[in-house]
Amino acid sequence: MSALSSLNTATRALMAQQRALDVTGQNVANANTDGYSRQRVDLQSIGANTVPAIFAKSSDVSGGVSADSVTRIRDAFMENRALAEHATSAQLTVQSDAYTQIEASFREPGNTGLQYAMDTMWGSFEDVTGNDEAARSTALQNVATVVSSLNTTSAALDQQWSQTREDLSATLDQVNSTAAQVAALNKQIQAATQAGGGSDGSVNTLADRRDALVLSLAESIGATASVGTDGMVDVTIGGSTLVSGSISTKVALSGETSLRDLMGASPAALAVRTDPGGTKLRVGGTAGGQLAVLTDIVPEYQGKLDGIATQVAAALNGGNSAGYLSDGTAGGALLGTADGSPITAASIALLTTDPAKLAVSAVAGAASSDTSNAQAMAKLGSSNGVGSAYRTLVTQLGVDSAVSTQSLTIQTTITGNVDSARQSVSGVSIDEEMTQMMAFQHGYQAAARMITAMDEVLDKLINSTGRVGL
Amino acid sequence: MRITQRSLTANSITGINNNLAALTKYQNQLSTGKVLTKPSDSPTDTNKSMQTRSGLVALDQQTRNITDATARLKQADSALSTMQELARRVQTLTTQGLNTGSNDATSSAALGTEVTALRESMLGIANTTVASTGQPLFGGVAAGTVAYDATGAYVGTDGYPVTRRIGDSESIRVDVTGTEAFGTTDTAAGTKDLFALVQGIADKLNTSPVDVAGLSADLTALQAAQDRLSSAQSLVGARALRVDDAAGLNTDRKLTLTAQLGALEDVDIPRATLELSAQQVGYQAALSVAAKALQPTLMDFLK
Numbered sequence: 001m002s003a004l005s006s007l008n009t010a011t012r013a014l015m016a017q018q019r020a021l022d023v024t025g026q027n028v029a030n031a032n033t034d035g036y037s038r039q040r041v042d043l044q045s046i047g048a049n050t051v052p053a054i055f056a057k058s059s060d061v062s063g064g065v066s067a068d069s070v071t072r073i074r075d076a077f078m079e080n081r082a083l084a085e086h087a088t089s090a091q092l093t094v095q096s097d098a099y100t101q102i103e104a105s106f107r108e109p110g111n112t113g114l115q116y117a118m119d120t121m122w123g124s125f126e127d128v129t130g131n132d133e134a135a136r137s138t139a140l141q142n143v144a145t146v147v148s149s150l151n152t153t154s155a156a157l158d159q160q161w162s163q164t165r166e167d168l169s170a171t172l173d174q175v176n177s178t179a180a181q182v183a184a185l186n187k188q189i190q191a192a193t194q195a196g197g198g199s200d201g202s203v204n205t206l207a208d209r210r211d212a213l214v215l216s217l218a219e220s221i222g223a224t225a226s227v228g229t230d231g232m233v234d235v236t237i238g239g240s241t242l243v244s245g246s247i248s249t250k251v252a253l254s255g256e257t258s259l260r261d262l263m264g265a266s267p268a269a270l271a272v273r274t275d276p277g278g279t280k281l282r283v284g285g286t287a288g289g290q291l292a293v294l295t296d297i298v299p300e301y302q303g304k305l306d307g308i309a310t311q312v313a314a315a316l317n318g319g320n321s322a323g324y325l326s327d328g329t330a331g332g333a334l335l336g337t338a339d340g341s342p343i344t345a346a347s348i349a350l351l352t353t354d355p356a357k358l359a360v361s362a363v364a365g366a367a368s369s370d371t372s373n374a375q376a377m378a379k380l381g382s383s384n385g386v387g388s389a390y391r392t393l394v395t396q397l398g399v400d401s402a403v404s405t406q407s408l409t410i411q412t413t414i415t416g417n418v419d420s421a422r423q424s425v426s427g428v429s430i431d432e433e434m435t436q437m438m439a440f441q442h443g444y445q446a447a448a449r450m451i452t453a454m455d456e457v458l459d460k461l462i463n464s465t466g467r468v469g470l
Numbered sequence: 471m472r473i474t475q476r477s478l479t480a481n482s483i484t485g486i487n488n489n490l491a492a493l494t495k496y497q498n499q500l501s502t503g504k505v506l507t508k509p510s511d512s513p514t515d516t517n518k519s520m521q522t523r524s525g526l527v528a529l530d531q532q533t534r535n536i537t538d539a540t541a542r543l544k545q546a547d548s549a550l551s552t553m554q555e556l557a558r559r560v561q562t563l564t565t566q567g568l569n570t571g572s573n574d575a576t577s578s579a580a581l582g583t584e585v586t587a588l589r590e591s592m593l594g595i596a597n598t599t600v601a602s603t604g605q606p607l608f609g610g611v612a613a614g615t616v617a618y619d620a621t622g623a624y625v626g627t628d629g630y631p632v633t634r635r636i637g638d639s640e641s642i643r644v645d646v647t648g649t650e651a652f653g654t655t656d657t658a659a660g661t662k663d664l665f666a667l668v669q670g671i672a673d674k675l676n677t678s679p680v681d682v683a684g685l686s687a688d689l690t691a692l693q694a695a696q697d698r699l700s701s702a703q704s705l706v707g708a709r710a711l712r713v714d715d716a717a718g719l720n721t722d723r724k725l726t727l728t729a730q731l732g733a734l735e736d737v738d739i740p741r742a743t744l745e746l747s748a749q750q751v752g753y754q755a756a757l758s759v760a761a762k763a764l765q766p767t768l769m770d771f772l773k
Contacts, residue, residue, distance in 0.1 A: 032476060103508045109519040109735070119524050123531030126635060129538055130603025131613070326613065363611060363630055369603070370611035370630045378531075378635065387524060395517045398509025405510060416484055420477050427474035434768040 007454050009064035013447035016043055016067035020440040023070055027428045028437075035212035037072040037426040039204055044068070072204045074426045076227070079211065082422050083218035083225060085415040087285040090219040092408040094289025098164070098297055099401035105156035108394045115390055117142070117149045118312065122381030128360050128374040131326055136355035139374070143316065143334060144350050150309050154302065154345035161259040161298045168290040169253050172272065175221045175287070178213050179235065179248040185210040186232040187246035193231045203231060217242070221251070221272075222284020238282030240274060250275045251283075260346070263299050270295055297400075304393045305345040311386040313343045319380050323359030323373030328366045331359020331373075475767065482760035489753040496746040499737045506735040515734050522731045529724045532636055536717045539634040542600060542644045543710040545607055549598050550651060550703040553664075556592050557696050560585055560668055564689050567675045568682060575678035582675030589668040593618055596648060596665070608648040617648045622665040624648050624655070636716035642709055651702040653695055664695045 020041040030036040046063040107113040121142040128135045185206055192203045210233065217223040217235060221242075225233045228245055235243035242249060255270030256262040262270055271280045272287060283291060313335040320331040334357070337347040360374035381387055499505050509516040567581045597616045598607045609617030609626030617626045632645040652664040662670065671688050674681050 099510065100508075103510060106509070108509060109506065109516050109523060111523070115520055116523065116527065119527035123527060126531055126535055129632075129634075130600065130605045132603045361611070363627065366627070367613035368611040368627050368630065369605045369609075369613055370627075370632075372611075372630055372633065375633060375635065375641070382528075382638075391517055391520050394509050394520060395513045398511075398513030398516050401508075401510035402513060416480075420480060421471075423474060423477040423480065424472040427472075427476045429472065429474040431475075431768040434772060438772070 005063070007451065010447050010450040010454060012046070012064035012066065013450065014444060016041070016065045017440045017444035017447060019067040019070075021437065021444065024433050024437045024440060028430065028433050031428040031430055031433075035208055035215070036428070037074045037204070037208055037211075038428045039070050039072055041067045042069045042071055070204060072207060072426075074211075075422065078418065078422050078425060080224065082415075082418050083215060083223070085411070085418045086215060087218045087222040087288070089408075089411050089415045090285040091222070091289035091292070092404065092411050094286055095292060095297065096401070096404040096408045098160070098289075098293040099397070099404050101160055102157065102298070102301055103397060103401055105153050105160070106394060106397060107153075114146065114149045114153065114308070115387070115394075117146045118381065118387060118390070121146050122378050125360075125374040125378040128358070128371050130371060131369045133355055136358050136360070140350075140353070140355050140358060146312060147335065147348055147350050150305065150312070150345045150348055154305055154309075157298055157302045157305070158259050158346065161262075161294060161302075164290050164293050164298070165253070165257070168272075168287060168294065171220050171287045171290060172251050172253055175217060175242075176248075176250045178217050178220070179242050179250070182210055182213050182217065182233075182235060182243045183246050183248035185213070186228075186243065190230040190232055190246065207231060219285050221287040238284070240279055240281055249277070251281060254278075259298060259302060260344075262295070263303060268295055268299075301393075301397065302345070304396075306343075308386060308390050308393065309345040309348045310343050311384070311389060313348060315380045315384045315386055316377070319373070319377035320359045323377070324361045324364050325356060325359055326361055326367060326369065328361070328363060328368070330364070331357070334358075475764070478763055482756070482764060486753070486756045486760060489749065489756045493746070493749045493753050496742050496749060499742050500739070500746060503737050504735050505737050505742075519731060519734045522727050522734065525727050526724065526731065528638065529720055529727065532638075532716075532720055533724075535634040536636050536713055536720060538602065539636060539642060539644045539713045540710065540717070541602070542607070542632075542634075543706055543713060545598065545600065546646050546706045547703060547710065549595050549607060550646070550699060550706065552595050553592060553651075554696065554699050554703070556588050556595070557664070557692065557699060560588050560671065561689070561692055561696070563588075563675075564671050564685060564692065567671075567680060568685055568689065578675050578678070578680050582672045585668060585672040585675060589622070589665060589672060592668065593622060593665055596652060608646060608651060610645065610647040618665065622669060624663065636713055637719065640716065642712055642716075644709065646702050646706060651699060653698055662691065664699075667691055667695055 020043065023039050023041045027038050044066050046066050108115060110116070121139070124135075124139040124142045128139055189203055189206050189210065192206065214223065214225045214233060214235060218225075221237055223235045223237050223242055225235050228234045232245050233243075234241065234245065237251070242251070251272055252275035253270075254273055256265055256268060262268045270291075272283045272291060273280055313333075316335055317333040320334045323331045325331055333351060335343070335348055336351045337343055338349050339347075341347060358374070360377075361368050361370040362372045362376075363370045506512060506515050506519055563581050563585055567578050596608050596618050599605060599615060600607050604615060606612055606615060606617035606626060610628045611630040611632065612626040614625060617624065619625050626648050628647050628649055631643045633641040634644050635641045649663070653667075654661060655663045655666045667688060671685065671692070674685050674688065
């Protein structure tokens with residue numbers, strides 16, 4: 001132990017406190033930075049020589065302090081949970097929005113939806129009370145309104161599907177570019193770690209940036225992360241690797257390009273797959289929500305609407321075929337499709353624009369002014385169940401949408417709780433940093449005082465000793 | 471739990487957002503006047519609301535049906551009344567003919583001429599057309615515009631009752647066919663309808679000497695025809711009464727359903743207003759708490 005060694009200890013102390021102050025400054029500067037994890041300098045006393053040897057004797061006092069490593073403070077389990085919860089939140093948000101949009105397409109309850117059009121149509125058959133053209137025209141026009149209402153709603157669902165498919169493609173593009181960035185950051189982190197970058201904050205900053213990107217991957221596609229070597233992370237989607245160390249793969253959307261194709265295919269081919277490779281991925285997050293909208297939600301309601309269209313057509317055609325025109329010839333089908341294909345909500349069309357084709361009469365083979373078949377057709381609305389089938393559809397939609405909104409509300413709370421738990425570990429507390437700052441400041445002052453003290457001691461030793469009698 | 475300034479901020483923002491969302495909900499309800507704007511607002515209420523709306527459309531339709539039924543029945547009633555008066559006049563003239571016709575050929579011929587004219591009027595009334603469609607009122611579901619042709623033969627189509635729906639499950643017949651009101655002509659069975667009968671009376675009065683026995687038989691037959699007219703008219707009256715009842719019921723049900731729809735869809739203004747005020751208080755409290763909690767840090771106290 002020498003006097004110079006004490007100076008050395010004091011210098012190390014100065015440097016360590018200085019470093020700690022630097023880190024405190026960094027923390028304060030990033031108190032409001034999204035995704036920033038607070039950092040801490042791991043101060044460590046430099047101990048004595050731990051391996052005893054004949055000529056290497058430990059001094060009693062140790063060699064000061066070292067401030068070699070700066071660590072990020074974060075809870076790995078909490079981070080993983082955050083990935084999962086954010087993914088679920090994103091998925092539910094997309095689904096809830098989709099249901100809201102479908103509700104808007106159906107325009108119920110109100111006087112602009114299909115139900116009002118159907119009720120009015122059935123009723124207007126009762127207005128046909130004789131051989132007057134006007135009432136029949138009105139009735140036929142009301143049938144046309146029902147057809148156009150079915151067509152409009154169907155087209156809105158079609159458009160929603162196409163829009164969502166484009167959105168999903170865009171989401172996947174973003175996933176691919178984010179995955180590439182994560183891989184690049186992984187590579188930099190690996191290089192920095194291997195070069196001993198743990199001691200300065202550079203790796204931490206890179207890791208923060210990467211982790212923020214991983215979180216955005218979790219939100220967009222439901223990715224999960226696992227810790228790899230050299231500070232890198234591996235990112236997987238439903239068990240398939242997206243990023244492995246410094247290498248990233250790509251994902252792509254393949255399969256049907258229109259709602260009708262998808263509904264015709266069994267099973268549907270639309271899926272997110274690895275590219276290259278073509279392995280089907282179980283995606284979550286925004287992409288998972290969009291995929292559910294594409295393969296389940298919109299096809300379900302389009303299918304139900306097709307069912308309503310078929311029922312309306314069957315009822316009206318049955319009613320009209322059972323009757324006779326005013327000249328006594330048998331009535332025929334009123335509704336069908338332009339090309340004879342099976343009836344859907346999109347393809348349903350009025351086969352005639354001639355009001356005389358309404359088979360309002362029940363008198364076969366003779367001209368008459370009978371309208372009793374029109375009266376009978378009017379009753380189809382309440383007797384054949386299409387009205388109640390449609391109400392069931394709308395009620396089901398309401399339930400699905402309400403459940404989806406409710407789940408989202410609950411999930412938002414859960415995600416918020418996890419985020420605040422993460423924040424409570426990794427967030428910067430200004431009060432805490434202020435306290436630390438004072439502590440380090442005092443440490444620095446004390447170390448400086450130490451140097452002054454040593455300076456005085458040495459001064460005394462050098463300038464005042466051995467001068468007896470001078 | 472370690473609390474940081476940022477988590478305080480985040481919590482405050484979440485709280486303020488929630489308050490604002492609740493505030494917006496009530497504001498929306500109050501500004502639109504509706505609590506039920508989309509199915510997910512309340513699926514059960516949506517179902518009820520759609521049923522109620524269906525019911526209202528059906529009631530509107532039934533109102534139109536009732537109007538049409540009333541018009542037809544009224545028209546039939548007044549036509550039958552006129553017909554009764556004319557038949558009574560024929561009866562009077564026939565009776566006169568029976569008393570004097572055998573004595574004086576000229577006066578009986580005059581009676582015959584009047585009866586012929588009365589028959590023309592009767593045919594005209596029997597061919598009355600329904601104002602809304604131009605179809606003959608007493609022609610059943612005849613395709614043409616007359617129920618009786620120029621010779622007085624029935625050209626209507628029977629067997630297809632014309633009905634109108636006046637309630638959810640109640641339909642009512644609104645027509646009276648010529649055969650029902652005025653009888654049928656069947657030479658084999660020896661029956662004559664009103665017009666053939668009157669024609670026969672006119673013919674007998676115009677013939678000299680008057681066939682007293684035949685005329686007297688005709689008078690009896692005319693009485694039967696008048697009875698037929700009366701019963702047809704009372705049938706029309708009874709139906710009109712049922713339609714009237716249905717109209718009253720219809721109005722009541724419409725009021726009930728409208729009130730029901732209002733209860734389902736319309737906003738309860740006092741309640742929504744109170745809720746809005748409560749939310750406003752909550753929102754302001756959240757804001758002021760945020761303002762106080764976010765302000766101080768240790769820096770304020772360090773020198």
